[in-house]
Amino acid sequence: MNVASEPFVMVESFKTRAEAVSAQVQRVATRELAFELILRLLREEDVDDKPGSQAVWADRSIGEAERQRLRRTVPGLTFDVTRELAAEAKVGISRMDWALANTGTLVQTADAVDTRLVSTLPLLHIAMVSTAALLPDIPALLGRVDPRQSAYLSFITGPSRTADIERVLTIGVHGPARLIIVMVDDLEVAA
Amino acid sequence: MKKEFRQSILDALANPNLSGALGRFSDAYRVSRAKAYEGIDFEAVRTQIAGIKSSAASHFDELAEQFANAAEARGTRVFRTSDPREVNDYILRLARERGVKSIIKSKSMASEEIHLNQHLENAGIQVTESDLGEWIIQLAHQRPSHMVMPAVHMTKEDVAAVFSKNIEEGQQPDIPELVKFARGKLRPMFLNADMGITGANIAVAETGSIVIVTNEGNARLVTTLPRIHVAIVGLEKLIEHFQDIAPILTALPKSATGQLLTSYVSIISGPVPNTDGTPKELHIILMDNRRNEMAHDPRFKQALQCVRCASCLNVCPVFRLVGGHVFGKVYTGGIGTILTAWFDALKESDDIQSLCIQCGNCTEVCPGKIDIPDLILELRRRLAIEKGQPMVQKAIFSVVNNRRMFHAMLRAASIGQKPFARQGFIRHLPMFLGSMTEFRSLPAIADEPLRDSVKKIEQPKCREKAAFFAGCLVDFAYPEIGESVVEVLNKAGIEVIFPEGQTCCGAPARYSGAYEVAAQNAADNIRAMLAEDVDYVVSACPTCTVALKQDFLANLEAVGRSEELPAARQLADKVVDFSTLARQLVEQGRLHFKPGVEPMKFTYHDSCHLKRTLRAEQAPRELMQRAGHELVEMQESDMCCGMSGSYSLKLPELSAPILERKLANIEKTGTPLVLIDCPGCVMQIRGGLDKRSSEIKVEHSAQRLARSLQ
Numbered sequence: 001m002n003v004a005s006e007p008f009v010m011v012e013s014f015k016t017r018a019e020a021v022s023a024q025v026q027r028v029a030t031r032e033l034a035f036e037l038i039l040r041l042l043r044e045e046d047v048d049d050k051p052g053s054q055a056v057w058a059d060r061s062i063g064e065a066e067r068q069r070l071r072r073t074v075p076g077l078t079f080d081v082t083r084e085l086a087a088e089a090k091v092g093i094s095r096m097d098w099a100l101a102n103t104g105t106l107v108q109t110a111d112a113v114d115t116r117l118v119s120t121l122p123l124l125h126i127a128m129v130s131t132a133a134l135l136p137d138i139p140a141l142l143g144r145v146d147p148r149q150s151a152y153l154s155f156i157t158g159p160s161r162t163a164d165i166e167r168v169l170t171i172g173v174h175g176p177a178r179l180i181i182v183m184v185d186d187l188e189v190a191a
Numbered sequence: 192m193k194k195e196f197r198q199s200i201l202d203a204l205a206n207p208n209l210s211g212a213l214g215r216f217s218d219a220y221r222v223s224r225a226k227a228y229e230g231i232d233f234e235a236v237r238t239q240i241a242g243i244k245s246s247a248a249s250h251f252d253e254l255a256e257q258f259a260n261a262a263e264a265r266g267t268r269v270f271r272t273s274d275p276r277e278v279n280d281y282i283l284r285l286a287r288e289r290g291v292k293s294i295i296k297s298k299s300m301a302s303e304e305i306h307l308n309q310h311l312e313n314a315g316i317q318v319t320e321s322d323l324g325e326w327i328i329q330l331a332h333q334r335p336s337h338m339v340m341p342a343v344h345m346t347k348e349d350v351a352a353v354f355s356k357n358i359e360e361g362q363q364p365d366i367p368e369l370v371k372f373a374r375g376k377l378r379p380m381f382l383n384a385d386m387g388i389t390g391a392n393i394a395v396a397e398t399g400s401i402v403i404v405t406n407e408g409n410a411r412l413v414t415t416l417p418r419i420h421v422a423i424v425g426l427e428k429l430i431e432h433f434q435d436i437a438p439i440l441t442a443l444p445k446s447a448t449g450q451l452l453t454s455y456v457s458i459i460s461g462p463v464p465n466t467d468g469t470p471k472e473l474h475i476i477l478m479d480n481r482r483n484e485m486a487h488d489p490r491f492k493q494a495l496q497c498v499r500c501a502s503c504l505n506v507c508p509v510f511r512l513v514g515g516h517v518f519g520k521v522y523t524g525g526i527g528t529i530l531t532a533w534f535d536a537l538k539e540s541d542d543i544q545s546l547c548i549q550c551g552n553c554t555e556v557c558p559g560k561i562d563i564p565d566l567i568l569e570l571r572r573r574l575a576i577e578k579g580q581p582m583v584q585k586a587i588f589s590v591v592n593n594r595r596m597f598h599a600m601l602r603a604a605s606i607g608q609k610p611f612a613r614q615g616f617i618r619h620l621p622m623f624l625g626s627m628t629e630f631r632s633l634p635a636i637a638d639e640p641l642r643d644s645v646k647k648i649e650q651p652k653c654r655e656k657a658a659f660f661a662g663c664l665v666d667f668a669y670p671e672i673g674e675s676v677v678e679v680l681n682k683a684g685i686e687v688i689f690p691e692g693q694t695c696c697g698a699p700a701r702y703s704g705a706y707e708v709a710a711q712n713a714a715d716n717i718r719a720m721l722a723e724d725v726d727y728v729v730s731a732c733p734t735c736t737v738a739l740k741q742d743f744l745a746n747l748e749a750v751g752r753s754e755e756l757p758a759a760r761q762l763a764d765k766v767v768d769f770s771t772l773a774r775q776l777v778e779q780g781r782l783h784f785k786p787g788v789e790p791m792k793f794t795y796h797d798s799c800h801l802k803r804t805l806r807a808e809q810a811p812r813e814l815m816q817r818a819g820h821e822l823v824e825m826q827e828s829d830m831c832c833g834m835s836g837s838y839s840l841k842l843p844e845l846s847a848p849i850l851e852r853k854l855a856n857i858e859k860t861g862t863p864l865v866l867i868d869c870p871g872c873v874m875q876i877r878g879g880l881d882k883r884s885s886e887i888k889v890e891h892s893a894q895r896l897a898r899s900l901q
Contacts, residue, residue, distance in 0.1 A: 083466035103452040139437040147398040147460035155456035160408040164324035170370045175408025
């Protein structure tokens, strides 16, 4: 077996590479713990229902009952993402389909527009991804996705950045200035 | 060379922001690129990319057809055209039909190539560039100075002034604040735009997918928020297979900015829903603009392997001094010169092609494996044919090729340059002598050329023989280098003969595009060097070595003298550069170092041809270390010294600062000695150090080796 594709090696490599491009990476054992972590982060960010302070969450795998429970915990959290809400929101949360160990990249089938809105417009993006969805690299990913099934395949590696003024690296131009990745060990992997 | 062009060079050199920013970037780039490629077999990746893109260029029509079918099957509208005007008209018509008032763009070189913004703005449509650098340039009404970093020539003060003047008074030169300001001002532009325009980095024929690579996230917004998305794609972006995206995505960010991957990559394979639930209108324009014609040109087809990473700009010793504005067009640097000649017109490349110093740095790092200097020479050749060879050049080559007369003239000129200089003749000499350059001293021309002095050396009679090819500099200016070569080879039991019929190696003619002259030089030298049966043909000049080993074949082939190719090959097989031969002789136990040599610190300057064409840079280092000397590597040891034959005469204003940097790197090592394998570099560097009254000695490796042997 190729050492680079050993799960432990991949997790370590992913974390190192993602942190090298200014993403934060947290790993939790269960989906429940991931939700707890995300809710705590939202409270720390002072998310509430005032304009400009909301959080938008795009994840179709979360059922209505659970949505209600989460919304009750953090007022200002919404699952019905519109372009206006996303443009105003402080935090965007989404679930990514794969992670690439050797570049620290998250990958998502992003045909549904809300998945892109929440990960592009707010200044903070929180991304959940399954530990089991780790792949070694781009070739492994390209062998797994079918562009006929995903019309918009989206790769995210760290927050938005520019060095267009005097070559000085500046984080957060048009997209998020912060990216927090929550790796979840028991999360189901996308097909 | 046009006066305005020379002036643009002087203007660029006088701009400290530009040279400062580009110089710092090129230093940092070297390090970050190397780090990004750690653990990756660059040669393997680029061989793969070159193969994928070359194969695509052989089948543009089929791939475009396949792409259009696949994309249209998903609901994308594909427009194919060879005429750039039709691209502009198509987009304007579409904008009018759909009631588009404002357009947001992410970076697209193809749209700049066809001046799309101007076309749309003339029709009253608001067009906003969203890449930060492009936006700054757009507001300032300037042109991009770099393909990847369009505003690299501006300081934060410049940017603050542009924002204050065009958007909102009172902006301070604070980079994070300026970026935040741009985010705030551009956000409504994204949200309100009716149409988004992007380019594409890759287009996949079998799936009808386009790949867009950005760092800022603007392309995600451009492709998400407006209801219409138009992508302009040059045919050279086509590849056949979806899997072939991988090597390009592996190399492009590493070569462009030293990143493992850019922050965002989007692979779009069809229309997706808009934010109001309606399907997005997706138009992809496949633009030819002479790319197909280029694909059918046997020499220039390889330029279509370019992935637009701009690494050829970043490693170019000339680009980092003058930046992109001197190039005058959309595409800049080495590859830009070639693209301008095609997408614009051959004659448009006349001045800018002369900027190429032929050092070969770009070829080393090109992820598309394009031999850019070679293609620039080909431009030079075609320009020379189009314009005809200037009279003065013809006269010069006739002198250069008459060795006795050439030596007499050089000698006369070196003693009293003025009469020649006044006639404007010496100034045009394709070699080293030139006018009284201010930045370096010139060598004295030997009163006796090597071709005469060599006869006086008493050589042992040996079974093995080597024919020595001197080249102009060793023959006329530095015969002592040739004498050292003879001394070393004699010690190994090799007798050296000097074929009288040898002449100029043809490099000056070749590098001026005068291939007929270069081919005649090749033919004369082949006859001379093969006249006697020898075991080796050796030269102490890497440029001459490359001429004998490779260029003779190319020169003869270029002018259709194919019947002489077998003899050229026979010669090429025997040719070896001095240091490589010497190392071989040491390894064979035929040369022995003196014991107890006082160890000396030295630094080594890599000549372009020795390092990047002959790949023999280790031989001289090993020889000197085995002789007991201590090597202290200088920074950028393999960066060109600025000599490059007649380049230092044609463009002294560029040759001088390139040399300055080299001298500074040499001085920083603190060593008393620089060793070099090329007499041209010896002349440039020795001349430069002499001008500074430096104590540092400059020697050819052969000279130091001769003194280190028993």
